Amino acid sequence: xxxxxxxxxxxxxxxxxxxxxxxxxxxxxxxxxxxxxxxxxxxxxxxxxxxxxxxxxxxxxxxxxxxxxxxxxxxxxxxxxxxxxxxxxxxxxxxxxxxxxxxxxxxxxxxxxxxxxxxxxxxxxxxxxxxxxxxxxxxxxxxxxxxxxxxxxxxxxxxxxxxxxxxxxxxxxxxxxxxxxxxxxxxxxxxxxxxxxxxxxxxxxxxxxxxxxxxxxxxxxxxxxxxxxxxxxxxxxxxxxxxxxxxxxxxxxxxxxxxxxxxxxxxxxxxxxxxxxxxxxxxxxxxxxxxxxxxxxxxxxxxxxxxxxxxxxxxxxxxxxxxxxxxxxxxxxxxxxxxxxxxxxxxxxxxxxxxxxxxxxxxxxxxxxxxxxxxxxxxxxxxxxxxxxxxxxxxxxxxxxxxxxxxxxxxxxxxxxxxxxxxxxxxxxxxxxxxxxxxxxxxxxxxxxxxxxxxxxxxxxxxxxxxxxxxxxxxxxxxxxxxxxxxxxxxxxxxxxxxxxxxxxxxxxxxxxxxxxxxxxxxxxxxxxxxxxxxxxxxxxxxxxxxxxxxxxxxxxxxxxxxxxxxxxxxxxxxxxxxxxxxxxxxxxxxxxxxxxxxxxxxxxxxxxxxxxxxxxxxxxxxxxxxxxxxxxxxxxxxxx
Amino acid sequence: xxxxxxxxxxxxxxxxxxxxxxxxxxxxxxxxxxxxxxxxxxxxxxxxxxxxxxxxxxxxxxxxxxxxxxxxxxxxxxxxxxxxxxxxxxxxxxxxxxxxxxxxxxxxxxxxxxxxxxxxxxxxxxxxxxxxxxxxxxxxxxxxxxxxxxxxxxxxxxxxxxxxxxxxxxxxxxxxxxxxxxxxxxxxxxxxxxxxxxxxxxxxxxxxxxxxxxxxxxxxxxxxxxxxxxxxxxxxxxxxxxxxxxxxxxxxxxxxxxxxxxxxxxxxxxxxxxxxxxxxxxxxxxxxxxxxxxxxxxxxxxxxxxxxxxxxxxxx
Numbered sequence: 001x002x003x004x005x006x007x008x009x010x011x012x013x014x015x016x017x018x019x020x021x022x023x024x025x026x027x028x029x030x031x032x033x034x035x036x037x038x039x040x041x042x043x044x045x046x047x048x049x050x051x052x053x054x055x056x057x058x059x060x061x062x063x064x065x066x067x068x069x070x071x072x073x074x075x076x077x078x079x080x081x082x083x084x085x086x087x088x089x090x091x092x093x094x095x096x097x098x099x100x101x102x103x104x105x106x107x108x109x110x111x112x113x114x115x116x117x118x119x120x121x122x123x124x125x126x127x128x129x130x131x132x133x134x135x136x137x138x139x140x141x142x143x144x145x146x147x148x149x150x151x152x153x154x155x156x157x158x159x160x161x162x163x164x165x166x167x168x169x170x171x172x173x174x175x176x177x178x179x180x181x182x183x184x185x186x187x188x189x190x191x192x193x194x195x196x197x198x199x200x201x202x203x204x205x206x207x208x209x210x211x212x213x214x215x216x217x218x219x220x221x222x223x224x225x226x227x228x229x230x231x232x233x234x235x236x237x238x239x240x241x242x243x244x245x246x247x248x249x250x251x252x253x254x255x256x257x258x259x260x261x262x263x264x265x266x267x268x269x270x271x272x273x274x275x276x277x278x279x280x281x282x283x284x285x286x287x288x289x290x291x292x293x294x295x296x297x298x299x300x301x302x303x304x305x306x307x308x309x310x311x312x313x314x315x316x317x318x319x320x321x322x323x324x325x326x327x328x329x330x331x332x333x334x335x336x337x338x339x340x341x342x343x344x345x346x347x348x349x350x351x352x353x354x355x356x357x358x359x360x361x362x363x364x365x366x367x368x369x370x371x372x373x374x375x376x377x378x379x380x381x382x383x384x385x386x387x388x389x390x391x392x393x394x395x396x397x398x399x400x401x402x403x404x405x406x407x408x409x410x411x412x413x414x415x416x417x418x419x420x421x422x423x424x425x426x427x428x429x430x431x432x433x434x435x436x437x438x439x440x441x442x443x444x445x446x447x448x449x450x451x452x453x454x455x456x457x458x459x460x461x462x463x464x465x466x467x468x469x470x471x472x473x474x475x476x477x478x479x480x481x482x483x484x485x486x487x488x489x490x491x492x493x494x495x496x497x498x499x500x501x502x503x504x505x506x507x508x509x510x511x512x513x514x515x516x517x518x519x520x521x522x523x524x525x526x527x528x529x530x531x532x533x534x535x536x537x538x539x540x541x542x543x544x545x546x547x548x549x550x551x552x553x554x555x556x557x558x559x560x561x562x563x564x565x566x567x568x569x570x571x572x573x574x575x576x577x578x579x580x581x582x583x584x585x586x587x588x589x590x591x592x593x594x595x596x597x598x599x600x601x602x603x604x605x606x607x608x609x610x611x612x613x614x615x616x617x618x619x620x621x622x623x624x625x626x627x628x629x630x631x632x633x634x635x636x637x638x639x640x641x
Numbered sequence: 642x643x644x645x646x647x648x649x650x651x652x653x654x655x656x657x658x659x660x661x662x663x664x665x666x667x668x669x670x671x672x673x674x675x676x677x678x679x680x681x682x683x684x685x686x687x688x689x690x691x692x693x694x695x696x697x698x699x700x701x702x703x704x705x706x707x708x709x710x711x712x713x714x715x716x717x718x719x720x721x722x723x724x725x726x727x728x729x730x731x732x733x734x735x736x737x738x739x740x741x742x743x744x745x746x747x748x749x750x751x752x753x754x755x756x757x758x759x760x761x762x763x764x765x766x767x768x769x770x771x772x773x774x775x776x777x778x779x780x781x782x783x784x785x786x787x788x789x790x791x792x793x794x795x796x797x798x799x800x801x802x803x804x805x806x807x808x809x810x811x812x813x814x815x816x817x818x819x820x821x822x823x824x825x826x827x828x829x830x831x832x833x834x835x836x837x838x839x840x841x842x843x844x845x846x847x848x849x850x851x852x853x854x855x856x857x858x859x860x861x862x863x864x865x866x867x868x869x870x871x872x873x874x875x876x877x878x879x880x881x882x883x884x885x886x887x888x889x890x891x892x893x894x895x896x897x898x899x900x901x902x903x904x905x906x907x908x909x910x911x912x913x914x915x916x917x918x919x920x921x922x923x924x925x926x927x928x929x930x931x932x933x934x935x936x937x938x939x940x941x942x943x944x945x946x947x948x949x950x951x952x953x954x955x956x957x
Binding site for chain 2: 374
């Protein structure tokens with residue numbers, strides 16, 4: 001197989017154009033609505049994922065804003081307890097399940113094939129399917145919420161409050177099925193990423209040359225595969241308790257209320273890392289372009305990401321210190337929780353070393369990274385505090401914890417995400433965002449964020465519990481709450497400016513060119529936005545910073561067919577070329593299967609018979625999915641050119 | 642930091658130990674945060690002096706040493722914090738001293754039922770939402786829940802302990818100075834999680850003994866005609882189905898025991914101050930003050946209400 005021949009750029013521009021035309025013909029989606037519904041290209045799916053996730057982010061943010069208004073003054077009557085409890089449950093569920101995890105997947109789905117130099121994800125149809133399933137899950141939650149059937153037992157949904165006896169109606173069922181939808185979508189996206197990253201990297205991109213963002217996506221995806229089954233078990237047992245009167249969580253009948261917490265947090269804690277490990281990867285991807293050097297300590301960074309992925313599974317009990325578990329076990333989980341500060345610390349130190357020895361350019365993406373370091377370190381330190389069992393006895397379930405995890409998740413994930421969108425916006429749209437507006441929106445967001453969440457540390461220490469819809473004036477919590485609400489107004493303004501920047505520069509931003517930041521990653525070598533097939537000539541790689549190290553004489557991959565969606569599979573560790581394979585065409589099957597899945601999942605809220613009926617429907621849809629193409633066998637018999 | 646319920650205003654040994662630990666963690670973390678910020682600032686300023694573009698630096702021994710050193714310091718600090726935490730954890734997790742007074746706290750949606758235990762059955766009694774304890778005596782707290790998960794938390798005295806159905810547990814606390822300490826349910830427990838508070842009144846042993854003997858008394862029969870009529874109203878209305886008043890036929894166990902209602906400082910688990918006006922409002926329309934709670938509105942004529950209030954306020 002002649003894979004890595006030297007590519008002669010001047011030999012035949014006409015043949016080049018002809019090749020591009022054929023690639024476009026092979027990879028393009030169908031037009032119109034049919035094209036929309038059968039789409040399987042990773043960039044298109046990722047764009048949908050991104051837009052969907054940010055719409056949910058806005059909805060979740062509006063819910064947060066209503067909560068801040070209600071809590072601004074003691075005994076306020078903006079919303080009543082029933083609506084407030086739905087709002088905080090939907091806010092938490094939205095931010096975790098419908099924004100945090102999917103938005104990181106979205107960025108990964110867009111960037112990973114570009115970063116590793118291939119044409120699409122390993123399972124394009126599964127990719128489309130996962131977006132449909134995610135979207136339907138989100139619509140289910142919000143449909144129910146607007147019909148006053150929004151879940152109201154918290155995003156953690158503790159039994160027995162969420163059980164059949166204390167959570168009547170369909171509210172909790174909606175939550176359980178939302179989780180089923182999003183975990184299915186998450187699992188689909190995760191296996192897809194793992195396969196893509198391990199088997200489709202450009203020749204020469206051995207594991208030791210893989211971009212740090214790809215490493216982060218790989219680790220987060222593997223974590224997803226191990227964490228999601230726990231919550232899948234939990235939500236299924238809960239659905240059984242509620243639907244067919246089993247007693248898994250009913251202590252009166254020999255069930256166990258704590259079992260839920262173990263299962264939930266065995267997923268719930270890794271979930272946090274699933275959200276912010278990709279964000280740390282974004283930081284590592286942004287820094288080189290703005291410090292003009294590669295990130296310091298590649299090996300240490302990779303080991304830290306992997307270590308975080310492992311230790312992240314040993315912390316779940318620190319959400320349960322107040323339940324009165326045996327002391328020895330608690331000490332173990334304290335030690336593990338503190339230990340995870342070490343890999344995070346190593347990464348912070350490596351970034352500081354990068355900044356120290358680099359030459360900085362203060363564009364907005366770098367500002368977001370600097371803001372991230374400030375906020376994330378603070379959130380990490382309060383994390384060390386809540387990891388201590390005795391301190392957690394006081395801090396657990398108070399506003400201190402609310403402050404802590406917003407520092408970690410907004411500081412550790414949303415700030416890098418905003419920086420990353422800013423950074424890759426030119427690649428995705430072909431246009432640059434407005435830097436002046438970008439700087440304003442960064443500083444307003446940064447100030448607003450700290451004003452909103454810093455006072456909450458103090459509120460927690462003064463005894464304000466979480467999840468309360470009101471408080472009495474004599475508690476003395478009024479002033480700090482008012483300050484936090486004022487901060488929320490500023491924070492919202494900063495994010496609004498960001499949105500305005502995105503929308504206006506989408507149309508009117510300056511044209512970006514291939515590599516507006518002078519960055520080093522492979523994705524900057526193709527046009528902005530990239531063609532549907534990503535690279536006319538699939539690249540090869542001979543270092544960690546391809547665009548900085550490689551000259552024009554870097555070989556490219558040749559010999560792949562252009563008349564069908566052929567790609568090059570490479571070996572797992574050293575990314576040596578292995579074999580050619582063909583990706584499937586666009587199809588209706590992902591949509592059909594997603595609808596069948598949705599009928600099953602939504603149906604079982606009302607009747608157990610939806611399960612067998614849905615299985616039959618799903619089977620039919622899957623037969624369509626895997627139906628062999630008639631011309632394929634003959635095609636395979638042909639002599640390869 | 643003062644306050645009705647501040648974790649940093651400890652009034653007993655348990656909360657005191659945790660507060661000490663807090664200040665250790667707070668100091669170490671503040672120093673670390675300032676060091677990181679200094680390093681960040683230094684890095685930003687230093688990089689401005691870097692003139693040439695050195696995109697692909699060679700070996701960077703000094704940076705490696707700095708990162709390695711910072712990591713080593715991190716490990717040492719974390720180890721120190723871990724030791725401090727485990728030491729404090731052992732102290733606050735120790736079993737209750739043998740001379741302690743034992744209370745059982747039962748969580749309900751959305752109020753606290755309190756049983757004072759005693760080897761002698763005649764010295765046991767039940768109250769709600771207000772705990773009196775003698776200063777200087779360890780109090781063993783047995784916890785359980787009758788419905789969903791609640792969490793018992795009086796920040797000035799101790800950290801929280803979850804009340805989980807099927808998992809009775811116990812802990813202990815002690816007040817070293819007299820005072821009124823507020824606490825609030827810390828685990829989300831449904832519609833009125835926000836209005837599930839309690840007060841702990843720590844008082845000198847003599848005052849506590851007086852309070853306890855008052856609680857042990859069965860209230861005398863109503864003295865005035867108005868109070869007598871009030872008792873009749875109470876017994877004729879649905880009240881006894883849920884509430885107990887010792888010495889009468891009212892023996893309901895669903896709502897708080899009202900035997901000594903007038904001796905408490907709040908109504909509806911810390912939702913309202915215990916005054917005549919609030920009590921009247923609560924009886925007539927409990928769903929406005931605490932929407933979703935289990936007490937139905939009681940429709941009463943004005944004179945019946947006055948009589949009922951007179952009777953309830955006599956229950957000292």
